[in-house]
Every structure is written in structure tokens, then in C-alpha cells.
Amino acid sequence: MSAKSEKLPFLAYHTSTGEPPELVPGPIQREWMNDTRDAFANRCLPLLIANQAGWLVLSPHTVRAIWDGTASLKSVCIENIEGPEPYLAMSHFGHGILTFSIPFLFRTPPGYNLLVRGPANMPKDGAAPLDGIVETDWSTATFTMNWQLTRAQHPVTWKRGEPIAMIVPMRRGELESFEPELRGLYDDPEVAKAYLEWRNSRTQFIKELPVEGSSANQAAWQKDYVHGRAPDGTVAKDHQRKLALKAWRKGKKP
Structure with missing residues (x-):
């Protein structure tokens, strides 16, 4: 479940x-x-x-x-x-x-x-x-x-x-079950590649943001994280854009 x-x-x-x-x-x-x-x-x-x-x-x-x-x-x-x-x-x-x-x-x-x-x-x-x-x-x-x-x-x-x-x-x-480990970025080439793609994309977006007519200027802000999307187009499988907690209701006597 x-x-x-x-x-x-x-x-x-x-x-x-x-x-x-x-x-x-x-x-x-x-x-x-x-x-x-x-x-x-x-x-x-x-x-x-x-x-x-x-x-x-x-x-x-x-x-x-x-x-x-x-x-x-x-x-x-x-x-x-x-x-x-x-x-x-x-x-x-x-x-x-x-x-x-x-x-x-x-x-x-x-x-x-x-x-x-x-x-x-x-x-x-x-x-x-x-x-x-x-x-x-x-x-x-x-x-x-x-x-x-x-x-x-x-x-x-x-x-x-x-x-x-x-x-x-x-x-x-649950917190105590985690095993924290500190690594260098390039210890994992795939992680490093994804991060560098994001960093370069972010740098380019900020550079173009004040340029009138540019795609960044028209977009106003990057929405990749909001959509659960990486710079290479990969989409997160379990991305949340909002929560839907249930309202409290009056219960019945057992």
C-alpha cells in the first residue's frame, strides 16, 4: 500500500x-x-x-x-x-x-x-x-x-x-534511520552532469532575464521545479505541486 x-x-x-x-x-x-x-x-x-x-x-x-x-x-x-x-x-x-x-x-x-x-x-x-x-x-x-x-x-x-x-x-x-554521507560532486558523474546542466541553465536565464523580448524575459521566472522537470526534460515521477490535507470532522462514538 x-x-x-x-x-x-x-x-x-x-x-x-x-x-x-x-x-x-x-x-x-x-x-x-x-x-x-x-x-x-x-x-x-x-x-x-x-x-x-x-x-x-x-x-x-x-x-x-x-x-x-x-x-x-x-x-x-x-x-x-x-x-x-x-x-x-x-x-x-x-x-x-x-x-x-x-x-x-x-x-x-x-x-x-x-x-x-x-x-x-x-x-x-x-x-x-x-x-x-x-x-x-x-x-x-x-x-x-x-x-x-x-x-x-x-x-x-x-x-x-x-x-x-x-x-x-x-x-x-524515521529520522534516525537515515545514514548521512558527505561526498564530492564528481564522485557521481550523473549527479554532477545534472547539476551542471541546471547551473548553466540558471546562469543563462538570469543573464537573459533583463533583455527585452528574450525567452527568459517573456517567461519572467523559471518553472522547471514547479513542473517537476529537470533541464534535460526529465520529469519527476512523484512530484507534488500542492497538498490536500483532510479537514477535521466530528467523529462518532465507538
């Missing part, structure tokens, strides 16, 4: 009162990417794929946090501006760390962890997400999402509906 056809259960049990935070597949768009000149950032397929590579936990509140620059538990002042209780944001560790309680007990298949990280390619002025990996195939505990406030006396706001975390299932032990 291929990875695409394999159906893996991914469960979220709401552990609190009130409406649970919304869980949604990561969207392909990012506001800052759309705002770049001619929206050029949207030409970067690796960015677009990363944008979609997980599910977002959306804040049910509008929260403003200010760090006073000290290590005290009271160093973060938190203001819940909009949204119903129970509130998720707290100061639990001190040192300018803002903690969001995630009111779900997640269950992944045996052997799968959950990477809990900041929303991909969504920088936030004054706050840096702190990633964690949780063994959600057995743990009976919930977890938190933490952000390090990086600028004292600088208010940072998470709006209602804004992502506070991104969750990504990952197979436990």
Missing part, C-alpha cells in the same frame, strides 16, 4: 468546556507572500508546500501579551481582548515565555509522534515559536504551545482565528 492510499487515524479529544479551538489544514496562502512585489514569493513551490504541511490550531481569542524583560512568572502581562472563556494563554515558565494551553488529547497511530510547531512561514514580530515533539500514540497528557517574547515592552497580539500552533504527525525513529 502506498503512502498516499494508506489511511491513518488522527484523533483529537476535546478536554475542556466550551467550543474547542478550530483545527484546519494549513492554507497555501500567506499574506506577506501575496504582498511581495508581483507576489513573487508565491512562485516558490517549497514555501507553498511547507505552508500546507500540517494542521493549524486557531486561537478562539484575541490575546495581547507584553513582556517586562525579566525572568519572573509575572513578567508577561496577558490581556484577553475578545472571545469566551476558558482562556488559553498564560505565563507558566517566566522568562518572557507565553504559553497556550491546547485543550485536546491527540491520538496518532502506533509509532507516530506529533510535531507541535509555529505556523510555517508566518513570522511574528516580537515572538518566536518554540517547537516540541510529543509521543501522541500513548501519552495521556495534553501539551502546550509556547512562544518566546523577544522584545521587552513590545505588545504582541494574536487575533481571534489566528494560528497559535501547527501540528504535524511524524513517524518515530
Whole structure:
């Protein structure tokens, strides 16, 4: 069975009162990417794929946090501006760390962890997400999402509906199964040939780009990677141009 056809259960049990935070597949768009000149950032397929590579936990509140620059538990002042209780944001560790309680007990298949990280390619002025990996195939505990406030006396706001975390299932032990090996480019003539063809093609394209009427100028940007195509015309067998993560649905009682 291929990875695409394999159906893996991914469960979220709401552990609190009130409406649970919304869980949604990561969207392909990012506001800052759309705002770049001619929206050029949207030409970067690796960015677009990363944008979609997980599910977002959306804040049910509008929260403003200010760090006073000290290590005290009271160093973060938190203001819940909009949204119903129970509130998720707290100061639990001190040192300018803002903690969001995630009111779900997640269950992944045996052997799968959950990477809990900041929303991909969504920088936030004054706050840096702190990633964690949780063994959600057995743990009976919930977890938190933490952000390090990086600028004292600088208010940072998470709006209602804004992502506070991104969750990504990952197979436990898979990273450790890789055998890293450093080689010289010309140790593999075929790899070297393909790379040099790409490098020469790229150099020529950049040279011709400002020349009005040239093929590069008319194309505006190279699309080989977007189409999964090498300079010699070879097409990748398993190329992805977008992801299609499933939406969360309400399950039935077993």
C-alpha cells in the first residue's frame, strides 16, 4: 500500500468546556507572500508546500501579551481582548515565555509522534515559536504551545482565528534511520552532469532575464521545479505541486 492510499487515524479529544479551538489544514496562502512585489514569493513551490504541511490550531481569542524583560512568572502581562472563556494563554515558565494551553488529547497511530510547531512561514514580530515533539500514540497528557517574547515592552497580539500552533504527525525513529554521507560532486558523474546542466541553465536565464523580448524575459521566472522537470526534460515521477490535507470532522462514538 502506498503512502498516499494508506489511511491513518488522527484523533483529537476535546478536554475542556466550551467550543474547542478550530483545527484546519494549513492554507497555501500567506499574506506577506501575496504582498511581495508581483507576489513573487508565491512562485516558490517549497514555501507553498511547507505552508500546507500540517494542521493549524486557531486561537478562539484575541490575546495581547507584553513582556517586562525579566525572568519572573509575572513578567508577561496577558490581556484577553475578545472571545469566551476558558482562556488559553498564560505565563507558566517566566522568562518572557507565553504559553497556550491546547485543550485536546491527540491520538496518532502506533509509532507516530506529533510535531507541535509555529505556523510555517508566518513570522511574528516580537515572538518566536518554540517547537516540541510529543509521543501522541500513548501519552495521556495534553501539551502546550509556547512562544518566546523577544522584545521587552513590545505588545504582541494574536487575533481571534489566528494560528497559535501547527501540528504535524511524524513517524518515530524515521529520522534516525537515515545514514548521512558527505561526498564530492564528481564522485557521481550523473549527479554532477545534472547539476551542471541546471547551473548553466540558471546562469543563462538570469543573464537573459533583463533583455527585452528574450525567452527568459517573456517567461519572467523559471518553472522547471514547479513542473517537476529537470533541464534535460526529465520529469519527476512523484512530484507534488500542492497538498490536500483532510479537514477535521466530528467523529462518532465507538
